Amino acid sequence: DAGVIQSPRHEVTEMGQEVTLRCKPISGHDYLFWYRQTMMRGLELLIYFNNNVPIDDSGMPEDRFSAKMPNASFSTLKIQPSEPRDSAVYFCASRGLDEKLFFGSGTQLSVL
Amino acid sequence: RKEVEQDPGPFNVPEGATVAFNCTYSNSASQSFFWYRQDCRKEPKLLMSVYSSGNEDGRFTAQLNRASQYISLLIRDSKLSDSATYLCVVKHSSASKIIFGSGTRLSIRP
Numbered sequence: 312d313a314g315v316i317q318s319p320r321h322e323v324t325e326m327g328q329e330v331t332l333r334c335k336p337i338s339g340h341d342y343l344f345w346y347r348q349t350m351m352r353g354l355e356l357l358i359y360f361n362n363n364v365p366i367d368d369s370g371m372p373e374d375r376f377s378a379k380m381p382n383a384s385f386s387t388l389k390i391q392p393s394e395p396r397d398s399a400v401y402f403c404a405s406r407g408l409d410e411k412l413f414f415g416s417g418t419q420l421s422v423l
Numbered sequence: 424r425k426e427v428e429q430d431p432g433p434f435n436v437p438e439g440a441t442v443a444f445n446c447t448y449s450n451s452a453s454q455s456f457f458w459y460r461q462d463c464r465k466e467p468k469l470l471m472s473v474y475s476s477g478n479e480d481g482r483f484t485a486q487l488n489r490a491s492q493y494i495s496l497l498i499r500d501s502k503l504s505d506s507a508t509y510l511c512v513v514k515h516s517s518a519s520k521i522i523f524g525s526g527t528r529l530s531i532r533p
Contacts, residue, residue: 353525
């Protein structure tokens, strides 16, 4: 298994632009999580899905952030419009029945 | 107050030393507990689950105290390769929500 796959690995964009982060979970995992990591705030849970349905999006910072999971093998996290304070590493993780979380390599986002 | 609290460190200890980290959680409905390890510029990876009776995996021992809402990790005979950030992780019982502490940085010196 290739593990959780995220793209892009790095994204540099200008303030006001739309940013789309992508994630492919491990096949057979029914939970998908999006986290954001910064030095100041650590790893913050943004949203998670169970069987493609959003369960808790209380961690999504603002309406500028949205996430979708159209099928079991794909999810996106979108920021529109982006701001410099959105700069962080965004991780996607998936989980199966054994409760173990497997993370992707993350997307390093820089908003100038 | 954060739901999962950890001492950020850094802990700087010599090779071969024993080091212990603590973590407290505030949600009494928490059901499952874990320690993850994160190397610099890498993704977090599961180190070990934490069971009520305590558990050991080689040089690593994890303990859980539900009454005090407290989790610990003990590393014996530390190696240079143990240098990393250690993240305390809590899963809620009802909602399957998984919350991470901010991590404790460990640096092992020769």
